[in-house]
Amino acid sequence: VRSLKRRLIAWLIGLLTVVGLGAGGVSYWLARNDANALLDEQLRQIASHVGAVRAAPAAPRPESEEARENDFVVQVWDAGGALRSVSRPGFALPRHRATGFSQGFIGHQPWRVYTLNEPGRTVQVSQWIEVRREIAASAAMRAMLSVIVLIPLAWVLVIVAIGRILRPLDAVTKAASQRGAADLDPLPVEALPTELVPLVRAMNELLARLRDAIDAQRDFLSDAAHALRTPLAALQLQLENLSASRDQDDLEARIGEMRRGLGRASRLVGQLLGMAHFEAEAAQDGRVGVALGAIAKDAIAGLIPLAEDRGIDLGMVRDEAAVVMAKPSDIRMLVDNLIDNAVRYTPSGGRVDVGVSQQDGEPAISVVDSGPGIAPELLPRVFDRFFRVAGQDIEGSGIGLSIVKAIAEREGARVELANRREGGLVATVTFSRAV
Numbered sequence: 001v002r003s004l005k006r007r008l009i010a011w012l013i014g015l016l017t018v019v020g021l022g023a024g025g026v027s028y029w030l031a032r033n034d035a036n037a038l039l040d041e042q043l044r045q046i047a048s049h050v051g052a053v054r055a056a057p058a059a060p061r062p063e064s065e066e067a068r069e070n071d072f073v074v075q076v077w078d079a080g081g082a083l084r085s086v087s088r089p090g091f092a093l094p095r096h097r098a099t100g101f102s103q104g105f106i107g108h109q110p111w112r113v114y115t116l117n118e119p120g121r122t123v124q125v126s127q128w129i130e131v132r133r134e135i136a137a138s139a140a141m142r143a144m145l146s147v148i149v150l151i152p153l154a155w156v157l158v159i160v161a162i163g164r165i166l167r168p169l170d171a172v173t174k175a176a177s178q179r180g181a182a183d184l185d186p187l188p189v190e191a192l193p194t195e196l197v198p199l200v201r202a203m204n205e206l207l208a209r210l211r212d213a214i215d216a217q218r219d220f221l222s223d224a225a226h227a228l229r230t231p232l233a234a235l236q237l238q239l240e241n242l243s244a245s246r247d248q249d250d251l252e253a254r255i256g257e258m259r260r261g262l263g264r265a266s267r268l269v270g271q272l273l274g275m276a277h278f279e280a281e282a283a284q285d286g287r288v289g290v291a292l293g294a295i296a297k298d299a300i301a302g303l304i305p306l307a308e309d310r311g312i313d314l315g316m317v318r319d320e321a322a323v324v325m326a327k328p329s330d331i332r333m334l335v336d337n338l339i340d341n342a343v344r345y346t347p348s349g350g351r352v353d354v355g356v357s358q359q360d361g362e363p364a365i366s367v368v369d370s371g372p373g374i375a376p377e378l379l380p381r382v383f384d385r386f387f388r389v390a391g392q393d394i395e396g397s398g399i400g401l402s403i404v405k406a407i408a409e410r411e412g413a414r415v416e417l418a419n420r421r422e423g424g425l426v427a428t429v430t431f432s433r434a435v
């Protein structure tokens with residue numbers, strides 16, 4: 001049974017039943033002992049108060065069968081040992097010697113006997129043990145029953161009480177289940193029992209994280225839409241201009257402009273897709289040992305055409321064995337973005353050097369360029385989504401470094417951007433998870 005409530009009820013009912021039966025048994029035993037003691041006391045008292053029987057035996061009364069069975073039988077002997085009186089005719093239990101209780105037999109019937117030796121006579125009072133048993137048992141039964149009838153009552157109380165105690169749980173469940181998908185406000189904690197507070201707090205923290213994630217998605221979507229609007233509007237304008245063009249040269253120029261605009265837009269879409277893809281994946285999936293050198297070489301090979309186009313000398317200057325536990329596609333996206341930036345922002349004739357190193361057990365990859373670098377006050381901001389340094393004519397969407405930062409966080413790496421004294425930028429990613 002998975003239900004706590006049912007388990008609680010089952011355990012408590014079982015417990016109460018066992019305890020109730022035990023208590024019934026004990027009260028049965030106590031009541032029977034009490035009854036026996038009482039009957040003995042009666043025997044003793046009768047024996048010491050039968051002074052009147054010293055006279056001749058009274059004429060035997062006509063007795064019903066039942067009365068005879070329940071009666072005490074009194075026998076009196078004189079000092080000489082002659083039976084002087086007996087309350088039931090024909091009753092022939094022998095005289096016991098010592099004063100006190102004993103057991104006698106008539107046939108196979110056991111009798112409880114009290115013998116009292118007095119100066120000049122002996123009084124003996126007897127009672128059939130079967131009768132005593134019945135009296136004691138019925139007294140004991142009554143005592144036990146009064147305890148046992150309480151057991152079902154206790155069950156009812158247990159069920160009612162547990163229902164009441166667990167009611168706050170139902171209340172929380174109801175509060176949570178009545179929520180709409182958009183309502184991510186914390187569940188109320190005030191009226192809750194202490195045991196439930198940590199659970200509901202944890203749920204509230206989860207709700208808060210969910211809300212942050214949804215907010216982030218919404219921001220991303222509206223940022224992306226904004227970013228797309230500009231190049232699309234430009235394209236539209238260029239298209240309209242196209243029909244107004246006079247001669248062949250003008251047409252060529254405008255088509256070239258449009259081509260560049262389309263390139264911008266599709267690059268932006270590519271970056272956005274990369275980001276959306278990256279954000280949708282679960283963080284822990286697909287970690288393997290990744291050789292940084294191999295990834296760097298692949299990335300360089302992919303960017304060589306761009307570098308040649310721009311007149312940049314792109315190459316690998318250091319290639320130490322460095323393996324990290326990470327997602328290969330993540331590392332590739334990170335390295336691609338860093339080298340892409342270096343190649344794009346470095347003016348023609350410059351150089352971009354990529355290096356992979358492992359020092360003190362920390363794998364690192366660095367991209368060094370001979371470009372303009374980034375103004376120190378803007379260094380912290382270039383990682384923001386859609387942030388671009390103003391006044392540059394190189395195309396871009398401002399997403400690249402924010403992807404780099406997000407990947408580094410996910411893979412437990414740190415990214416540092418620094419300006420070189422001789423000009424240019426050094427981007428270094430240092431991993432803590434070496435293999």
Ligand SMILES: Nc1ncnc2c1ncn2[C@@H]1O[C@H](COP(=O)(O)OP(=O)(O)OP(=O)(O)O)[C@@H](O)[C@H]1O
Nearest residue numbers: 341342345373382388389396397398399400401425
């Ligand atoms: N190597 C670099 N040298 C000089 N400036 C850089 C360099 N790398 C990045 N920057 C500056 O940081 C800004 C943000 O870079 P980021 O890669 O995030 O966006 P982007 O290159 O403009 O667009 P995207 O990479 O998404 O196409 C760039 O606009 C650029 O001004």
Ligand SMILES: [Mg+2]
Nearest residue numbers: 341396400401
């Ligand atoms: Mg970039």
